[in-house]
Amino acid sequence: MTELKSDFGGLKGPDIYDVASNALRFLALDAVEQANSGHPGTPMAMAPVIYRLFTRFLRHDPKQPDWPDRDRFVLSGGHASMLLYGALHLNGYDLTLEDLQRFRRYPSRCPGHPERGMTPGVEVTTGPLGQGVANAVGLALAERLAANEFNTDEVAIVDHRTWVLCGDGDMMEGVASEASSLAGHLRLEKLTILYDSNQVTLDGPSSLSLDEEVATRYLAYGFRVLRITDVDDFAQVDAVLTTATQTRGQPTLVIMNSHIGIGSPFHDDHRAHGAALGAEAVLATREQLNWPHPPFVVPEEAYAAWRLDRDSGYTTWEADCERARAAGPDRYREFRRRVIEARLGEGSFDLPHFDTGSSISTRVALGATLRAAAERLPEIVGGAADVESSTETKLAGQVSWPTYAGRDIYFGVREHAMAAITNGIAAHGGFLPFASTFFVFSDYLKPALRLSAIMELPSLFIFTHDSIALGEDGTTHQPVEQLAALRAVPNLVVLRPADANETAASVAFAMRRSQGPTVLVLSRQALPVLAETVGIDSQSLGGHRLHEGGDLTLVATGSEVSLALEAARRLEGKGIHARVVSVPSLELLRARPRSEREELLGAAPRIAIEAASAFGWYEFVDAVVAMHTFGGSGRKDEVLEAFGFTPERVVESIEAILKGDDK
Numbered sequence: 001m002t003e004l005k006s007d008f009g010g011l012k013g014p015d016i017y018d019v020a021s022n023a024l025r026f027l028a029l030d031a032v033e034q035a036n037s038g039h040p041g042t043p044m045a046m047a048p049v050i051y052r053l054f055t056r057f058l059r060h061d062p063k064q065p066d067w068p069d070r071d072r073f074v075l076s077g078g079h080a081s082m083l084l085y086g087a088l089h090l091n092g093y094d095l096t097l098e099d100l101q102r103f104r105r106y107p108s109r110c111p112g113h114p115e116r117g118m119t120p121g122v123e124v125t126t127g128p129l130g131q132g133v134a135n136a137v138g139l140a141l142a143e144r145l146a147a148n149e150f151n152t153d154e155v156a157i158v159d160h161r162t163w164v165l166c167g168d169g170d171m172m173e174g175v176a177s178e179a180s181s182l183a184g185h186l187r188l189e190k191l192t193i194l195y196d197s198n199q200v201t202l203d204g205p206s207s208l209s210l211d212e213e214v215a216t217r218y219l220a221y222g223f224r225v226l227r228i229t230d231v232d233d234f235a236q237v238d239a240v241l242t243t244a245t246q247t248r249g250q251p252t253l254v255i256m257n258s259h260i261g262i263g264s265p266f267h268d269d270h271r272a273h274g275a276a277l278g279a280e281a282v283l284a285t286r287e288q289l290n291w292p293h294p295p296f297v298v299p300e301e302a303y304a305a306w307r308l309d310r311d312s313g314y315t316t317w318e319a320d321c322e323r324a325r326a327a328g329p330d331r332y333r334e335f336r337r338r339v340i341e342a343r344l345g346e347g348s349f350d351l352p353h354f355d356t357g358s359s360i361s362t363r364v365a366l367g368a369t370l371r372a373a374a375e376r377l378p379e380i381v382g383g384a385a386d387v388e389s390s391t392e393t394k395l396a397g398q399v400s401w402p403t404y405a406g407r408d409i410y411f412g413v414r415e416h417a418m419a420a421i422t423n424g425i426a427a428h429g430g431f432l433p434f435a436s437t438f439f440v441f442s443d444y445l446k447p448a449l450r451l452s453a454i455m456e457l458p459s460l461f462i463f464t465h466d467s468i469a470l471g472e473d474g475t476t477h478q479p480v481e482q483l484a485a486l487r488a489v490p491n492l493v494v495l496r497p498a499d500a501n502e503t504a505a506s507v508a509f510a511m512r513r514s515q516g517p518t519v520l521v522l523s524r525q526a527l528p529v530l531a532e533t534v535g536i537d538s539q540s541l542g543g544h545r546l547h548e549g550g551d552l553t554l555v556a557t558g559s560e561v562s563l564a565l566e567a568a569r570r571l572e573g574k575g576i577h578a579r580v581v582s583v584p585s586l587e588l589l590r591a592r593p594r595s596e597r598e599e600l601l602g603a604a605p606r607i608a609i610e611a612a613s614a615f616g617w618y619e620f621v622d623a624v625v626a627m628h629t630f631g632g633s634g635r636k637d638e639v640l641e642a643f644g645f646t647p648e649r650v651v652e653s654i655e656a657i658l659k660g661d662d663k
Contacts, residue, residue: 001015008193014213018048018051018232019233019235019299019301019305020051020090020302020305021047021051022047022289022290022291022302023086023090023172023298023299023302023303023305023306024043024047024050024051024083024086024087024090025044025047025262025263025289025291026286026289026291026293026295027041027082027085027086027089027100027298028040028044028082028083028086028088029043029044029285029382030048030282030295030296031082031085031086031100031101031103031110031266031296032082032103032276032455032458033276033277033278033279033282033295034101034103034295035103035104035105035276036276036365037104037112037275037276038079038081038082038103038112038274038275038276039079039080039081039082039273039274040080040082040258040261040264040276040277041198041200041261041266041272041273041274042077042080042083042167042198042273042274043080043082043083043086043264044195044260044261044262044264044272045196045198045231045258045260045261045262046080046083046165046196046231046256047083047258048231048232048234048237048260049086049165049194049228049231049237049256049258050083050084050165051305051306052234052237052238052241053073053163053194053241054073054087054091054306055091055305055306055308055310055508055577056238056241057163057241057242057245058071058073058162058163059071059161059312059313060073060091060121060122060312061312061313061314061485062088062091062092062093062094062121063092064312064314065093065094065120065121065313067312068158068340068430069157069158069159069313069315069317070159070160070338071160071162071163072123072136072137072139072160072162072163072428073121073123073162073164073165074123074124074126074132074133074136074163074165075114075126075132075165076126076129076130076131076132076133076135076136076163076164076165076166076167076170076176077126077129077132077165077166077167077169077170077196078113078114078125078126078127078128078132079105079111079112079113079127079274080165080167080650081086081103081111081114082100082103082110082551083113084114084121084122084164085100085103085110085119085425086100087306088120088121089100090298090302090303090306090307091304091306091307092133092307093120093121093303094120095109095119095120095121096112097296097298100296101296102523103136103228103593110427111521112127113125113126113127114126114127115454115455116427116455117456119453119614123135123139124423124424124451124455125428125451125455125586127167128349128451129169129170129172129173129176130166130169130170130172130173130174130175130176130420131175131177131447131448131451132166132177133166133170133173133176133179133180133193134166134176134178134179134417134420134423134424134426134448135164135420135421135423135427135505136162136163136164136179136193136424136568137179137180137182137183137188137191137192137420137421137424138192138420138421138422138423138424138425138426138427138428138433139162139415139424139425139427139428140161140162140183140188140191140251140424140461141183141186141188141404141409141421141424142397142424142428142430142431143158143160143161143162143190143423143428144186144188144190144404145381145399145404145425145430145431146158146339146403146406146428146430146431147159148334148403148404149378150324150334150339151651152324152327152328152330152331152333154289154322154323154327155324155327156320157317157320157321157332157335158225158325158339159191161190161191161245162190162191162192163192163194164191164192164193164194165194165196166193166194166195166196166202167195167196167197167198168196168198168199168200168206168210168269168517169201169202169595170195171195171210172210172252173419174207174416175254175416175420175447175448175455176216178414178416178417179414179420179421180193180218180221180223180251180266181221181412181414181417181420182411182414182417183221183223183251183413184218184221184222184223184250184251185221185222186254186399186400186401186404187222187250187251187401187402188251188345188563189247189248189249189250189255190253190419191251191252192241192244192245192251192252192253192254193218193223193251193252193253193254194254195214195253195254195255195256196256196257196258197255197257197258198257198258198259198260198267198268199268200260200268200273201273202270202273202274204270204271205270205524208388213456214255214437215227215253215255216634218253221375222250222251223250223251223253223635224244224247224250224251224252224253225244225253225255226240226244226252226253226254226255226531227240227254227255227256227257228240228254228255228256228257229257230257231256231257231258232262238371240254241254244364247563249401259516260272260273261273261277263285263288263289263648264277264281264282264284264285264288265277265281265285266281275564281453291563305484306360306522314543315551331396334378335430337428338379338429338430338431339429342429342430342475342583343557344377344379344430344431344432344458344514345377345379345432345458345511345512345513345514345563346596347376347377349372349373349375349376349377349426349508350372351369351372351505351508352365352368352369352372352500352504353511353614354499354500354501354504354529355529356529356530356531356534357528357529357531358528358529359525359526359527359528360499360500360526360529361464361522361524361525361526361527362497362498362499362502362503362522362523362524362527362558363390363391363392363464363501363522363523363524364540364570365391365497365499365500365504366391366392366462366464366507366520366522367391367392367393367394368392369503369504369507369508370392370393370395370434370507371394371395373511374395374396374407374508374555377432377511379430379431379432380395380407380431380432380433380434381395381399381407381409381425381431381432381433381434382395382407382408382409382420382422382433382434382435382436382460383399383408383409383410383411383435383436384410384411384418384435384436384437385411385412385413385414385415385418385435385436385437386410386411386412386413386442387436387437387438387443387464388408388410388436390438390465390524391436391437391462391463391464392464393406393408393434393436394513395407395408396408398410398662409421411435415437415441415444415445416445416447416448418435418437418445418558419445419448419449419452419459419461420445420448420451421434421435421446422434422435422447422452422459422461423452423455423457423459424631425452426457426458426459427455427457429488432458432460432511433459433460434459434460434461434462435459435460435461435462436461436462436463436464437462437463437464437517438464438465438477439463439464439465439466439479439482439521440465440476440477440482441463441481442461442463442479442482442486442519442570443460443482446485449461449486449489449492449517449519450489451533452492452516452517453489453490453491453492453516453517454491455510456491456515456516456573457516457517458513458514458515458516458517458518459517459518460510460517460518460519460520461517461518461519461520462519462520462522463482463519463520463521463522464522464523464524465477465523465524465560466479466496466521466522466523466524466558466559467479467480467523467612468480468611468627468632468639468640468643468645469523469524469525469559469611469636469639469640470524470525470636470646471524471634471636471638471639472631472633472634472635472660473488473633474631474632474633474634475630475631475632475633477634478630478631478632479612480612480613480629480630480631481612481613481615482612482629483521483610483612483613484497484612484613484615484616486519487568487586487587488616491515491516492516492517492518492519492587493509493513493516493517493519493585493588494518494519494521494560494585494586494587495509495510495518495519495520495521495541495584496520496521496522496543496557496584496585497520497522497558497584498527498530498533498556498557498558498559498561498562498582498584499527499528499529499530499533499561499562500527500529501529501530501534501535501536502533502536502541502582503520503522505522505536505537505540505541505584506520506541507520508538509538509541512538521558523558523559525559525636527559527562528539528562530561530562530565532547532582533546533582534547541585541588542583542584542585542588542589542591542592543555543581543584543588543589543592543597543600543601544581544582544583544600545579545580546561546565546566546578546580546581546582547565547568547578547579548577548579549568549572549576549577549578549579549580549604550577550579550602551576551577551578551579551604552576552578552579552604552605552606552607552654552655552658553580553581553601553602553604553606553607553621554567554568554577554578554579554581554607554609555581555583555601555606555607555608555609555620555621556579556580556581556582556583556608556609557583557584557610558610558611559584559611560609560610560611561580561582563609563645563646563647563650564580564609564650565580565649567609567647567651567654568580569651570647570648570651571654572649574655576658578654579602581600581601582606583621586616586620589620590619597620601620601621605623605657605658606620606621606622606623607621607622607623607624607625607654607657608620608621608623608626609624609625609626609650610624610626611626611640611645612626613625613626613627613628614626614627614628616649616658623657623662625644625645625650625653625654625657627643629643631643
């Protein structure tokens, strides 16, 4: 039997009893106990703060959960999900007691960690620690961008705050530090980070791995730092949160000292963090906190405390929108399209013209197309991780305090935070955000990219320097396995265009894709502009023929398409007639009907050519000319020759494959 503490940390029931807080505590405790899985400790500790936040400070409306000018609340420590689910239910959101009783069951509106789109009131999908902090920075930045664009001196129709609750684990994750540093630099005054400093992690006391002074670190970032020494002291909580809302010119960190598992036999004990407490401990907690109600029974006085007759601000906002419409019809029409109706990427834009036979890198073609799109689509905004001049993604003006008037976000060398902040901007609504860096550094931001796919956000990730052809920088900068890794992510479309024309079509596709993120993988080196790609449309991004032949089919992407064409010409001189198919996206190829795929690829032997790992290709082809090691440092031509990606070497590889001599 588990050994139970007898003094409950020295606390007595009346000292910590409050019906509103305890209603939330026991909904969390009961749900975790019924699921026999979950994290009860933080919901028990943070219940008073969340109660005051949701009923006194958060500008929201349970009847209008997607109201554009609502405050955003992010639970970065997503393991404490019952804290959020319980608060949403008690506040009157469309989340029933029956939903709570199915916590961590499948299917359920209350999954183990909050998921955007599954539960009303959940802004972003959280769970991997630190991500929610960075998402919140993106949400707060999007608010400032939209406010600059749509507010006037007469009326503000964008005026909301972002609150994020995090814990010691979030503070240890680098992505939270990266994002907080940028938030301080950008002076995001409407961002408040609520930091639950309970001195406990899953393995034991946080002192096992953490003894830094977080307050000093955040002061250095440019935050205002406030403290709540007793989260059960409503007067203190109210005073500190009021001060946070009044802070100007800098974001706020509120450090809160709480007791994990408060009132339970595991008070201040890491065992309260990540497991059901057990029937005996739950019974003892009910007695200690003077909660006589059976599981999932909420007294009316608790509902009354949570569902106050409080003006959410929604009606006033509707009136402000009417004033804005009358004062500036064109500006308001754009606001309605992008923010209220979420009709992003609408309207046509002229694709740049690229001369057939000329040579241009696909990263340069990307820049020209992106700027052409941005002229017609003001919702496009984004930046790079300190490589803007290399990714060719400069638009128009730096985003900076106090006006936030530009469209170029300088993320600095913070790839992981860049992607998570981009997700926050996309989740906010009103923008089509992009993030860019070298392809090999997609490894640094993969967790955020994966969450973007889970949330089906319209984020665009632009990766340049796509292969060993980048040359002298060598193996550390030459991507080999990254294409295969990203192609394995569900709901992600990866596009590796063959030339400038395919690049332009890929950008147009990405601008109009609303249900999920898109990745563009682009060359550093110049590639010939192919006559065969002129006028390509989005349908062709799932594969199109460039050259006819019946003896075999060569399938390629990116820079290897022109290589495949040259190899086909050389094979013809040997009496072998090869079809050449460009497949910018394997995902779009897979999405085509099987009959279309078979007709496109043909019945002859199929050989793929790609200067990357062969992993994933055998779904479509019989053999692959690919990379089987890392690359090497040298001039582009030297490296391509050494690893078999010249016309002569590719023809040799194809002949060996046809003879069965390939190894």
